[in-house]
Amino acid sequence: MADSVHTLTALRRHIAMLDRKPASDGHVRFATGHEAMDRTLDGGLARGRVHELFGTSEEEGATSGFALLLARLASDDAPLLWLRTHAASRAGGVPYGPGLAAMGLDPTRLLIGIMADDTMLLRAAVEALRCPALGALVIELRGRAPLLDLTASRRMALAAEASGVTALLLRIGGDPVPSAAETRWRVEAAPSLPLPEDPSGRIPGMSAFALTLLRRRAGRDGLEWRLVWDSEKGGFEEIAGDRRHERDGDGRAAGGADPALSGALVSLPPDRPAAGHAA
C-alpha cells in the first residue's frame, strides 16, 4: 500500500513536470472583456494553447463567428489563418470581408487555407502552429472528425505551446472526445439585446452568444455565461442583468418560442447524449 502511494506521488510529480506550467501567467492570457468570465479564468483564455469550441451544425454561424472574434482578441495585429477543407467551404459558406470589417476585424489580416481533406488539414494545422509570426489559428472541423484523436490534439498543443500561437479548434456538429485542449466550450447564439434607438425590440441587435464551459484543465467547469460583442470597443461585454447559471433571464421571446421550436426541429439524437456526457 505504502509502495503504491509512493509510486503515485512520483507519477504525479512526473506529470506535473511534463505539464510545464508557464512561470508568468499574466501576459500569456488574453481577456475577453466579460468581467465575470475573465475572473473565473484567471484573466482570460491562455495564449499558445488549444481551445475547443463546439457547436451544432445549426449554430455554425454563431460558433465560427465566436471563433473568429476570439482569434482577433488573441492575435492583436498579427495575421490570422483559418484552415478548413473544401467540403467545409462548400457547406458553410465563405468568410465575407464586408461582414468581417463590420465586426471590427480587418479582412486583410485573414488568410484562408483550404485543404483537400481532414488529414491534410491536421498536418497543415501543426505546421501553421509552428510559425510564431501567426497571431492565431482557427481550425474548422466538421462532423465527427475521427482523425482528431488524443495524439493529434496533443501534437497541436505541443506545437502551440512552443510557438505561442493560440489554436481555436472549431468543431461544428462534432462530439467531445478526449483531447489535449486547454478549455472546451459549447457556443450557441443568444437572442440579441434591443438597440437603444429601437425600444420596441423589433430589430436584431449586436451579436450575442451563450457559452458553456464544458471542461477546463485544472479549473472549474460547467459554468455558463452570456456575452455580447462590442465592435466599437473590440471586446465582449456582459449582457446587463445576466446571472450565472440562469439562461432564461433574457426576454420572453426566447422562453416562449423554445417549446414550439423543439417540436418542429428535426431531432438530432447524437447531439443530446453528447451534451449529457460533457456535463
Added chain:
Amino acid sequence: MRLATLDAAALAIGLTPGMTLADARAREPGLAVFEADPHADQDWLERLCDGCARYSPGVAIDPPHGLMLDISGCGHLWGGDEALAVAAVDRLERHGMRVRHAIAGTPEAAHALARFPSGPAPDEDAAVRRLPVEALRLEPESAQALRRAGLRTLGDLAARPASALAARFGEEAVDALHALLGLGHRPLSPRRPRPAIRVERRFAEPMGSTAHALKILEEMAAQAGERLAERAQGGRRFEALFFRSDGLAFPLRVETSLPVRDAPAIMRLFREKIDGLSDPLDPGFGFDMMRLTVAAADPLVPTQLALEGGEARKQESVAALVDRLSIRAGRAGVQRLVPRDSHIPEQAQLALPAIESRAPAIWTSRSEPGNPPLRPLHLFDPPQPIEVVALAPDGPPHRFRWRRTLHEVSRYEGPERIAPEWWLAKGGEIAGDSVGRTRDYYRVEDARGRRYWIFRHGIQGMEAAHPGWYMHGLFA
C-alpha cells in the same frame, strides 16, 4: 545654358544646337525650353528598343539616339524588308517620334544613310559613295581637312589609296570607310533580356539515390542563390528537372510569395513538393543529369538581420508558411480577401491566392461602430433556396425553413433593397432576367437568437409572380 537639341521648327528658323539659351531667346522669344535629361532619354530609347524586339531578335541601341535592327531573314514575315521598315516607323511615330530610316548591308552604312539624306541611287554601293565625308564619323577637323583637300564624298575617298589616307587621318578613317563600303564588318551587339539563371549538373555515373540527388539539388540551389545575389534578385519560381538515364524527366516546380535566394528555404519548398507527390520521385536506373532553373525573379536587396525579430522578419515567416501551405494545397489553397467595387453582395469580394496578392487592400465598413453589422460573416455563394411564410406577399418573413429546420422569425430588419446592375442590361431593357432581379434583404433573428441574412428574389408582381426566397449569409 546652351541648347542641346532642337526640333524641326526651331531648326527651320535658324537656331542650332550649342547656341546659348539667351541668344536663342533673343531671336525667338516664344521658345519652349525643357531641361535636357540624358538618363530619361536613354531609358526611353531602351524601352523603344525592347519594343522593337517584335521585328527582329537582334535589336541594338545606336547611341545617342538611334536603333539598329538586324533584319536578316525577318523581312518575309512582314512581306519584305521595306514593309517591315514601314511598319516599324509607323509604330514609332505613333509614340510621337520623328523617325528616319535606312536599310543597308552593314550597320555602318545604314547608320550613315539614315543620317545623311541623298538622292535616289541605283544601288546601295552608289548611295554610300555619294555620302559626304562627315558620314565617316571622324573628328570635325579631319572632315574639314578632307573637304579642303577637295574630297567631298566617300566615293572620292575610296578612289584614293588607303595607305595615304591612313597616314594622314589615322587607321580609324580607313576602318570607317571600309565598314561603310561593306569591305570590313563590325558585329552588332544586340540588347537582350538577361537570361534566366540555370544551373546544371551532369553525372559520369547515373545516381541511384534520391536522398543524394536532393543533396546535390541543395548545392545547386546555393549556386543559383549566389548568382541571384550578384544580380540583387531573389527567385519567385524555381524549376528542378531530374533527367533519368532511361529518358524520363521529372519536373518539380515551386513558387514563393516573396523573392528568396536562401538555399535551405528553397530546399524546404522542394521537400514539401516531393512529400506531396502522388508518385514518389523514382530514380529507376539513376539520374544522369539535373537542372535547376530560376524561371521568375524579383529584385531583392541584401537583407540585414533584424536585431530582435522585427516586423520584417515576422512578415517573412508568415510568407514562408503561406508558401509551404500553397505548395501542399495548390496555388489557390491559401487565399486572401480583396475588396471589389460592386454593390452585389457576392461580387463585393474576391478570394485571391495569397501567394500572389501583395499590396494590402483597404476595406471600408458600411456599418457604423457600435451598431450591429449590416453584412454577414459568412456568405453562401450561390445563395441557398429556402421556404418562407410571410404575412403579406411583399412583407417581411414570418417563419422559414432552411436545411429541413423550421425557424420562427422573432426580430427582423429590412428590407434593404439591392437593385441589379441595370446599366449592364443588354438592349436597354430595364426589368429583365439578363442582369438579375431586385433583391430585398432582411436581417432576421430566429427565436433562439441565430441571425441570418435572407432575401426575396424579385419584386412581387413586377419581376416575378411568386418571388423565391434565399438564404445568403450567417451573422455571428
